[in-house]
Structure formats: structure tokens, C-alpha cells
Amino acid sequence: MKDLSPRPDLWSLDPDVLHLNHGSYGAVPRRTQELLARLRTETEANPMLWFRSVADRLTTSRLELARFLGTDPAGFALLPNASAGVTAALAAIPIRPGSRIVLTDHIYGAVRYAAERIARARQAEVVVVEIPLEADDDTVVAAISAALDERTAALIVDQISSGTAMVFPIRRLAEACGGIPLIVDGAHAPALLDSPAQDGADFWTGNFHKWPAAPRGTAGLVVAEKWREATLPLIVSWSEYDERLPERFDMQGTYDYATWIAAAESLRVLADLDWPARRPQLTTLVENGAQLLAKAVGTDLPDVAHPAATMRLVEIPFDATRSPDAGEAFKIRVSRELKAEITLTGFDERIFVRLSAHAYNSLRDYELLASRLPTLL
Template identity: 65%
Template sequence: MVTVLSPRPDLWTLDPDVVHLNHGSWGAVPRRTQEVLSALRAEAEANPMVWFRSVPARLTAARLELAAFLEADPEGFALVPNASAGITAAFATVPIPSGSRIVTTNHVYGASRFAAERVARARGAELLVVELPMQADDDTVVALIEPALVGASVLLLDHISAATGTILPIARLVELAHDRDVPVIVDGAHAPALIDAPTGDGADFWTGNFHKWPAAPRATAGLVVAERWRQASYPLITSWSEYDERLPERFDMQGTQDYATWIAAPESLRVLADLEWSVRRPQVTAMLEEGARLVAKALGTSVGEVANPAPTLRLVELPMVVADAEPFKEHVSNELQIEITLTGFEGRSYIRLSAHAYNQPSDYEKLSEGLPRVLA
């Protein structure tokens, strides 16, 4: 018999008068991690010399804990400030000859697509975006991507699509691409804490954010590099670790910056462990599914159907198309004191609902009661 775990908003410092239903974008840092972070920054300000002398050893310890959380090979795990940096570094490493093709899908995150566009322009390559229908199952996804790999120099895939919350069949797609000698970059921004051992599918490069579902301080992300690319991979900022032989150390010190976030990040992993995240996650999923159904019913729409939804993201279709998401989100925030985000896919607009350990069923009830009024 599994115990039903209670929501723990008390572990966060979120405004209790606001309902937070968008953990997926910026995360939210638990109180305990904030305290560790503040203490580290106080140390830095008490004596910057002593602080910076202590950084390399502390960075190593934090990096190893973060790699272990992902069950990634620590020799191939580097710290980067965010998933965008990981993707940009990966594109800088992969050979992309003029006239070749960079392949991605219509699920690609906007900023990651821009990274692909920039590299395509610089190298004289073309960008091919494969259209995957929202409901596409794994077989369909594989069948649609396969023909695009002819003449491809690299394949960029979302592990969990930000637009739809769908999990792509990375292991199968990596095998397909490798059979055709096409390296794969995986944008795993949402994967840490949602997919267990997310880096184990054999991708050439995999990057993921710790500030999202592991609730670490922002600007904490990992880049996992397959062995054959480690010598050739460099951080985006050239600094003192330029000539470090090993990949993790080469990425560690990137000039003067706030290393406290990386050093404090493992505290959030300990908070997740204390929250019994592996037991809690399916319970959070069940709450979210119920909540999403409630909101869809109130709007007279439906929950977005995807074949493999991520545990803590669900789409609810809006009854109209929203051309400009920001004013809409701001209006809902001002009127209802509820924070949501929107996504668009295949010409439709959706609310993308999140759930984390601080959310409770009443959060979704409040949205289902208020939103029809705001849309009227």
C-alpha cells in the first residue's frame, strides 16, 4: 500500500495568494536551497579571495552529485548555464558541411530552433523541420523522421517537447540516426526529474535543465557528451580551463561568474529525495490529470491528446486561438492570481498546466472556476 503524500507548499516560498501552475518554465526554488545559496553568496562577499579559491573543489563535488542524479557518466558530464548553452555548444562541435541538412521537428523549442538556424546559415546547410502530429505514437514518429535523415549531418530532438509535453522515443531515434551515421543532439531541458536516467539513450549530446523539475537555482544545466566528442567539445566562453584535458573541467571555470548556483544545486536534489519524489511523482501526475480534465470541462474543450505525455505537463485546449500569449497570461494573472503558460501547436492554443510537489487539487479547481469568467 503506497501512502498518499500531502502537498508541500511549505517547502517553497511561493506567494500563498497566487496559484502557480507553470513550474515548467522557470521552476521555483525551495526555501532550503535558497538558504544554502544565500549562505554561499554571503561567504563570497565576506572574502572573495577565499571564496574563489574554494570554488573549484566545491564545483567538482556539485558536478559529481548532479551527474549521479542523472545516472550520467561523470567523465562526460559538464556544467553549462542553461539548455540553450548546451545546444549551442553541441552545434559548435558537430561537423556540419556546406550543403548538408540539419534535421529537427515541429516540436522543437523556439530558441533551440534559432540555434539550428544560426548554424545552418553559418555553414551553408539547410534546416529541415519534420512535422510530427501531436498524437503521433512512437512508430509514427520514427517513420516520419527516417526519410529526413538522408543527407543529414545532425538530428536535433526534444526529449520532452515544451510545446506539447510529449516524450519522444529517443533510444529508437538515436539508433535510427546512428545506423545512418547521423549524430544526435537531444534537448532534454525538461527531462531531469521527469525521466529516470534520461541520458542513457546513446545520444551524441544531451542537455538538460536542473532549474525546472529538480527545482535547483536557475542557470544550472548539464551537458552530457558521448565519448567520441569529448576531446572536441568546448564551452561557449573561452577562459582559463581552455587547455584542460578532461571535458568536465574544461567547462567548469568560465570566467568570473556566480558559481554559487551550481554549488547550491545539489541541495534541491536532497529536497526532492526528502519529498520521496519517485513515489510522489505518479501521485502528482494523477492530480494533474484530474485537474486538466476539470479545466477542460469548464472551458468546454478537451485535454490535448499526446501518445506519451510527460508526468507533470498537460495541455488543455482553449476555445479560441490566442495570437499573443503574453497579454493573455498577464490578464489571467491580474484577474485570477493564477500563473499559467500557453503553447500553440498545429494552429491551436493550449494552456500548458504543470504540477509539482507544492501544487494541490484546489489549484486546478480555482482555475476551472475562474477561467470561463475571464474568457467570457
């Protein structure tokens, strides 16, 4: 029997705080932090020697990250974040005047802005498909398919949405695209879904600095073979004419490559935590935690057809319209007065706490939040 007890000792998180929002910025285990510190010491001992060693070490780490995703390393490039991944994908696709970029109302705000920027530049249009929170896969596929036509230049969909923590049926959507370029925003997918980049998207991007707990600034872009030549890093540097996609993205000018090199250490931490066995246990934990919180605030849990493995929404009675910064102000009060870190999301005029569970959490965290949060509502 594997020991799957909570392991806050592997992280350096403040024990006086309830850390219930891994989903936003992750949290890096001590072991990876220590490796990163050693790499930085090495850099500062001899920057010239360090930069000479970067290419080989980066290749080793990149191959390990590609293996973790179960993807072809020849189509896998490193980037600082999922925002950069979506932006690079949009830049590779021909988007003609009068064409449409289709996305959904679950899209991450910054990704929508990326689509809007390119649409403005190319005289194209952004079309937003509305998908109910409680939609099943058939409803999702039917609603998105109905918006695809000969004017569609690209479809962007979340694999796991941020605001609604919902898993989208990517394979079915790839089939529905029938040749229309599909960009999958898999920011939350690494470590929450097995082989997340294997569902037939033209472009897939995902963050290692969320659930795999890698240092911040580590993300990947998986590019289908036919798009590899056209896909370029956002920063033009010395690898501009390298025909190999991963190597082209490896070189971003003078940059702190230690982050990418140390990232693979977090994958080893996950392996040592028996992540495949632990993840379903975290699903149960976050579900139980969400039930406790919903009961405490007097709401019903939304019936999301495919919720993310380690995130759950709990609706709270909260009037977000009372001021433009009401949500931010509330999170700051929760942080200061309740010693808890949570995030709020809004969908369809409803406000939710989006709870997370990672290997450092235990049921006690949710019990304490449930006992404290009603005092601020």
C-alpha cells in the first residue's frame, strides 16, 4: 500500500496560511528550489562557462518534459508561459481579412486578448460561443461546431478552463474542426490529464509551472508537423533560421535558462509522490473540501459534467457588482483576516471560489476555510 499522506514538508509554504489556490501560480517544492539555487550559484561563479553549458542541459530537460507529456520531442518547444504559446500559435496561422477566430466564453481573459489583438491587426473578427456551465460533451461539441464555417481561421479552446475548471472534449472538437486550425489552451492540463497533447490539435500549449509544480516561467508548445516550419518564437534571436522547432525556441537571447533546466526536477518530485495514484486521492479531497465549503456558505455545488481533477467551484453569495474591485478586495480580506489564499471566478453572473488540491493539502485546510469564510460574507 502506497503512502499517500499529505506532504507539506516537501514545500516551503507558510504553515500559518491555508494554501487553496495552487491553480493560479503553482508552488515549487523545496527540492526544485534548491536545484535552482545551485544553478544560479554556478551561473554567478562563471557566467561564460554557464552559458556555454546551457544548450546541452536545456536539451536534456526539454526531452524529459516532452516525455512527461508523452509527446514527440521534435514538435515540442519551451516557452515562458501558456500566454506565449497561444500568441505564437496565432502568429503561425494565416488569418485573413474578414475571417473569424472562434473561442468560447470560458476562455482565459488574456488568451481572448491575444485573439483580439491579432484579429485587429488582420481585420478579422473574434466570435464567442456561449457554453453553459453544466453543459455535457455533446452540448459543447454541438455549440462550437455550429460556429465553425468557411470563414473560420482558427478555433481556440481550453482543455481545462480557468474560470470554470471544466474539461473540454478536445479529441471530438479536433474532429469537428475538419481541417480548421485548432489551438488548445492546455495551461492547466500537464499533470491533471494523461498525455494532454495527443488529442489531434494543431497547436497545444500547457504550463509546467501549475500542476507539475515547476519553477514559474516554464511552459511547452506542441506543434503538429504541418505547422512546425511556420511556428516562430516571439523573441527573434540567433536560432531564427534553425529548421528544428525545439532548438529555434530554445534560444531566447540572454535569459534565465536555469528555470527551464530545473523544471524536470519537479517531475521527479511528482514521481516520488506517486502522482498517478495520488491524483485521484486529491480529486476526492477537493470534492470533499468543496462540499464542506458549500454547506458552510449555504449553496449547492454546480453540476459540471467533467470537472478538473484537482479544482472545484463553490458558489458563494457575493455581489460582485457593488464595485469594480469588489472581488480583489474580498480576496485581500480573506488573505489578511482569514489567513487563506483562494481565488474567485465569475461565470454567468455567479461568483465562485475555485478550490485547488495539491499534495501539500489535507482536509483540515478546507474545514478551516469552511469555518472562517462565512464570517466575511
